Amino acid sequence: MGKVVTLGEIMLRLSTQTGNRLVQSQSLQAHYGGGEANVGISLANYGHDVLFASKVPDTALGDAVFKHLQRYQVDTRFLLTGGPRLGTYYLEAGVGERAASVIYDRAGSSFAEMVMLEWDLADLFQDVTIFHISGITPALSENWRMMTLELMKQAKKAGCKISFDINYRGKLWTQKEAGETLKQLLPYVDYCSAGKLDAIYLLGIAEMQGNEQEEVSFYYRQMQQMFPNIQVFYSTKRNVQSASANQLIGTLWQENQYYQSQIHEITPIVDRVGAGDAFAAGILHGLLVEMPSQGTVDFATAASALKHTIHGDCNQFSKEEVMNFLAVGSGKIIR
Amino acid sequence: MGKVVTLGEIMLRLSTQTGNRLVQSQSLQAHYGGGEANVGISLANYGHDVLFASKVPDTALGDAVFKHLQRYQVDTRFLLTGGPRLGTYYLEAGVGERAASVIYDRAGSSFAEMVMLEWDLADLFQDVTIFHISGITPALSENWRMMTLELMKQAKKAGCKISFDINYRGKLWTQKEAGETLKQLLPYVDYCSAGKLDAIYLLGIAEMQGNEQEEVSFYYRQMQQMFPNIQVFYSTKRNVQSASANQLIGTLWQENQYYQSQIHEITPIVDRVGAGDAFAAGILHGLLVEMPSQGTVDFATAASALKHTIHGDCNQFSKEEVMNFLAVGSGKIIR
Amino acid sequence: MGKVVTLGEIMLRLSTQTGNRLVQSQSLQAHYGGGEANVGISLANYGHDVLFASKVPDTALGDAVFKHLQRYQVDTRFLLTGGPRLGTYYLEAGVGERAASVIYDRAGSSFAEMVMLEWDLADLFQDVTIFHISGITPALSENWRMMTLELMKQAKKAGCKISFDINYRGKLWTQKEAGETLKQLLPYVDYCSAGKLDAIYLLGIAEMQGNEQEEVSFYYRQMQQMFPNIQVFYSTKRNVQSASANQLIGTLWQENQYYQSQIHEITPIVDRVGAGDAFAAGILHGLLVEMPSQGTVDFATAASALKHTIHGDCNQFSKEEVMNFLAVGSGKIIR
Amino acid sequence: MGKVVTLGEIMLRLSTQTGNRLVQSQSLQAHYGGGEANVGISLANYGHDVLFASKVPDTALGDAVFKHLQRYQVDTRFLLTGGPRLGTYYLEAGVGERAASVIYDRAGSSFAEMVMLEWDLADLFQDVTIFHISGITPALSENWRMMTLELMKQAKKAGCKISFDINYRGKLWTQKEAGETLKQLLPYVDYCSAGKLDAIYLLGIAEMQGNEQEEVSFYYRQMQQMFPNIQVFYSTKRNVQSASANQLIGTLWQENQYYQSQIHEITPIVDRVGAGDAFAAGILHGLLVEMPSQGTVDFATAASALKHTIHGDCNQFSKEEVMNFLAVGSGKIIR
């Protein structure tokens, strides 16, 4: 089993119950999550040693974040306390034709306001196999753009593989800003979650027409030519029939080859937040334990599909449960 | 924006949670609603000045009705208090193959027991663009049959357009009673929600076979020949796959032409009560702001589709949200 | 209307709410049920006199079992109190691709620990038309294997028809043990719920290939040749698309003929526990009131389909409601 | 154990959760109850044979009443179905200084609208030890005044003891109407629940000043002189500190002697609806099993005190639990 560090913001999500708009809700469900924390929890569930580094305020909300992570045995030694507030967002759950909608209230958070890397990086990266971070972090501030680069450099120096999930959010920065930053960061990256839209709009790769496999392979190949250091690309493709029904496919590019999972029919969707993180963690798990590529993408997509069936951001399944799900297939009662 | 008066009964709905029969329910959800109130709330959400006229008892239940309407800025100056009780009904929510079922307990309500028009009608109809009322009101009593006619006459005299939703309920009166009353009322009507069954069973129009568009156009045309004063007919057609999955189409007849919305696949259905009212309000909104006919029926059907995704009778969407839903399509996350 | 005795274990089921894993659940839903109790409640709902015989501890949990059964007018005179505990199981509800999963905690229950037939059997079986029991009971212990045989003999002697639901559970005994026991019990049985897998793996009938009807007819015919005393075989076939969507067909073999219900599309599934018991009770009802065979299998499958739409093990529908459901079809609102 | 008939109206109670006003409640708790039904359930819990006679509509609400009573093994053979509706009331739970408040919606119920005694009275009263009825029933209508008298006469003729709970409600009839009716009914009564206010305002007994025991004894004695047929008077006295804290004392007049229970400090009050019925049932149980007078009033008051600690109208305690509560005292954990 490997040792993994994930670093990023973790937020409080306040969500409505299905069938109620935010405006009519007298109670809200409270979940704690963030891309890197979610990846960390999945990997801890699979038996890896995981450290999550971030910063939360010294309040009951910060304390709740600690307890949330510890519950899954994620190491919180590098989870700092201090700063003004915990980033928050409101999720009005979608259903059927009505899409979910999100209100962000994350500005000014303890993590976003950081101006220096307050961790002992030598200590943080010691003996670490993979360092995982996402494109949301450099999007938070100018400081974080520089600090993200510094983190990657230090991690690299310490011998970590760098895993990076582009995860572009138009509400946080422009495509231009993102593109420029990516060009600085991607030379340090070993494993990269990126999709067609990232290739076209952030990295400036010309659009290409073809079938699913041809297109995805094309973009992966182009990106790899731009950043030959990147050994692995991966992504999910989601066919949205409605907010309650999606088709999900996972794709992986490894050793110059394209791999694709089966199609998962996901209906009803209980909660899709964190499904991408579950996929990323599945890929990293496959890399850590050196599964074959096809097995890796199958495992990761299965983990992502399972995530859709439970409330909350984080994937509450062991690797045995994911494997069993792959073996048994869909929806049979187990008794 | 226009000024609209809607008038009718408003009731307390007590409903079970999905998956529980009434007989096994230890708690019931309380919603306040009625066709005309629901239309009023939708129109208020779209920015129109709306007055709702009705009568509720002088109890906490009556007070709850006031607060429910005021929340959406519906004007309650013509909402009277007094009389014996608030009409009530129990809704056992359906799911899958099991249909919803309703127990009415509406007899003897403060509204149904009214024997004279207690409002100052000149004041009520002053500067009003549309007066909206439904076929449920004349079905409540002999008195209400006469009073409905009187209301239409007075509204007409005051210069209002009359909007009428036939909304035939076999539990309240016979087809014969309804047919006779309709023949008295429809000559005053400008905009009419009516369907094929109304045409055949209430107005005695001979049945005709054809495809969907041919049939609907035929009945609309026939009805218009009977009541040339009616400028607009509209209706929804619902293809019921199960209590949890319906297809919904809206149709509109305006200036001798037939318009039809796209098909909405509505699954799962959260709560279909009030979906017809959401459609009617959408049509009236289109008329008030002089949208093109196709835009009107698209808007109205989209509003109705959205209504199915939320709990409660009334449509909690602004016109911007409905328009955005039409533009973006189905179920994408908005963040 | 007939008089029926059902006998077996009744347990407390503790289940999660849809979308939550057991490990993340702060509250659990409590339901009481067991195959024979569920059959008894359905038959009582249809107007038959039903006695349920079992044993529960002398605690509030035992008391809750009494009250649960009495609510449906099941006679509890032969429900004994005493012994160590109430059998329990935990159900993590499935949804979409994720199957439900069960944790049994039923060992050592008051019923399972019984070592003698503590009832006055002459009294129990007096004037009884049908005695219903399932294959779970002999699976509980060596004692229960003998006691089941004894019960059947005594019931037979008292003039009862014997109804037996094979209901094989691999967690309770081996196929070999089950097969040997069945060979002792089935010669006393008149009505038998059994499927293809029972035929092959428990009774050693050679596998056969054909279409659905050919296969099912073949196994029924083979079983009837082995046990010519059995007049009626019946079973449901479930096509599992996901934990939320199943197709359900009921089959019946009576007077050497195969009958099959329509296909029910069951989506969403609210709670499938007890759906087989609802089917069995429907068949027994058909036999008790001497419905035609096709009507019987239609009724039973409809009852089973309805069961999927409600929470809890027991079917909360009257025979009029089931008949009305068959007549009206799927999902129309009743108001 | 005795055989008891109770007869009266049973209603649906819709109540808020503590700390919410009716006007702000999105869900309401549903309980079924009525004085005579509550007394019947308590007596059934104590092991007596109890028949409850009433009339409920032929709807799911009526069905729920049946199942509610059957759960406690109350015999529902004389519970008729039919008529327009189930009487309903809304209870806004009180707390602290804020009193509970009630909205009645009981007019026009299936029971209140009865115009003839639809039961076979000879069958109803056969072998019955006690017939229990309350002053609410004759308050419902002119018809019910006559029918109550007739019931008492027939019950008397059949050899029953007549138990009557005056239970005066000013919202249903005037003191004058009640007084006149009582004078007709009380000559048939054997056991009577009546208090000081009944004596003064309904029966015209002059007010008297003294300590608690002197006053209560005086009124009981005066009433007994007026109606020497009445052998037993009983009542509770409630010292209301707040809606959450009451002191409760039970009093009993038997064989010309006054008995009084200890004082129960009831805080917090979970639900006081049905506490008087629990007391009445306790007294009747004492009479049925011939407890000593002091034991009877202690038992009845303890039962009433326990009722305050649970949600719902009916007392969910066995006689062993009440006795144990008397023996052990207050609030110790039992493990």
Place this chain on the structure above:
Amino acid sequence: MGKVVTLGEIMLRLSTQTGNRLVQSQSLQAHYGGGEANVGISLANYGHDVLFASKVPDTALGDAVFKHLQRYQVDTRFLLTGGPRLGTYYLEAGVGERAASVIYDRAGSSFAEMVMLEWDLADLFQDVTIFHISGITPALSENWRMMTLELMKQAKKAGCKISFDINYRGKLWTQKEAGETLKQLLPYVDYCSAGKLDAIYLLGIAEMQGNEQEEVSFYYRQMQQMFPNIQVFYSTKRNVQSASANQLIGTLWQENQYYQSQIHEITPIVDRVGAGDAFAAGILHGLLVEMPSQGTVDFATAASALKHTIHGDCNQFSKEEVMNFLAVGSGKIIR
């Protein structure tokens, strides 16, 4: 009835259910409130015309604020939309010995960030009897200090009485800052909510020893000498036995005389947030309708006591309900 303007921040409160710490809460109750909004709602409930002026973001949370106020017929014409976010706070409800605790997350809100008075003040204050504002508003920023002063000047000029609730919060500004600001503002104030601690620590009045009445009178008199323009002082005094039990007394200083309400024993406390606002609104109501001073303080304290018995910030009682509560006394059932 008067016309009143209240102006201030309104926030989203997210609170735990009693008996759960924030850290263990999977759901939170959502309430909208703020001192000035709460005062406005109470006054609207009492029949006054009330305008609430503030600024909320243009999101579903802002929309919820509108609907919350409109429900009580508070006029929202001067409720602006725009700016970054809605102020939020988390309330961990206290119980027994454990105090409630609050986490503020209000910095950077749309209201706090205002830098100019965006309302048309002439329009806002036209025909207004009372303008109510609190000391929280000038505590929000330097800008708000100046803008508060400007508001008071303009309101004064327009002929309004100025009502001011000092409401000092040590987390928002220092005593020194508050004291200096108060000295600028109080010369414009007519009605002032202020207590002993305000007098000593903010206004520098020397401490004095005496009984309750002597002390309070002393400080009121001293403050009036400093600001002879202030005609009315008022305050509540709370004797905290525990988080679940308080004694509450209201005091009023009017025309040089001290008035005091009865003592309210408030136990259990459902929710004390907004109890001070309910008191202030009661006082303003007394002034608007010219109640006698003793009646005013009794009414205001009763309203405040009632507020403690319900969930949410705002007082959901009509003036008739408050008067009836004063008349009837504590906790009797009303039926």
Place this chain on the structure above:
Amino acid sequence: MGKVVTLGEIMLRLSTQTGNRLVQSQSLQAHYGGGEANVGISLANYGHDVLFASKVPDTALGDAVFKHLQRYQVDTRFLLTGGPRLGTYYLEAGVGERAASVIYDRAGSSFAEMVMLEWDLADLFQDVTIFHISGITPALSENWRMMTLELMKQAKKAGCKISFDINYRGKLWTQKEAGETLKQLLPYVDYCSAGKLDAIYLLGIAEMQGNEQEEVSFYYRQMQQMFPNIQVFYSTKRNVQSASANQLIGTLWQENQYYQSQIHEITPIVDRVGAGDAFAAGILHGLLVEMPSQGTVDFATAASALKHTIHGDCNQFSKEEVMNFLAVGSGKIIR
């Protein structure tokens, strides 16, 4: 900070909501806890390194136990998986005069069925300051009596202080069995939670009359004479007014002196399960950080008082929160 090992059984508690009997509960709250686990969690909250040793089944329920403990950073390396089941108990919450009641369903659990010490004891006790265990463990079986003795011997040998909570449960073993076992175990104990009843009924110390302090001192002194190795005795005394209101005092005997906390008035009681464990953990914390004796008993009793205000077995307070509670006193709002 110290290193502590606690060892014992951990169970699933299923409890009703206040005001509902078990028999009427459709849902139950799930909490995981046990005396030694609860002590461990408190100590981890206070910053100590805590290992909890036990055995749970390899099911989702066992997994939930792991996650529950990890949440509070209790080390689960010595938490074994395997065996038949998780011990369970049902708690019907008491309120007011009605006591709570418990149904145990703990027999045959994975922990109780252990027949050998499956841990590496040298590893378990390495560098451990305190080993804490309770009298429930030797009560579980003959094997556990021997294994408890062996654990104490090994811990002693490894240099641990032995902490023992007598915690006598009459449902698990007789006084005679307990007494004999205690005489074997207590010679190894350093810190002992024991009360007057333990002294008299288990250790055979003659009863003595005196005031509270005299009595408690007498028994502590006598026990210390019997087991001079025991340096510290401690206990809580609970004055039960009702299930909702208790007075709580903590007592401590250290260096031949008696210390007593202030009296805590605990009303309402949210959940008293685990309050004794919170007290024990408070004492152990005082010993570990060498607080003065009076400070220790004050801290421990405050922690126990706080525990009563929250749902669940384990004390969710940091040492700073307990200290602050002691400093600030009761029930003031903190904002």
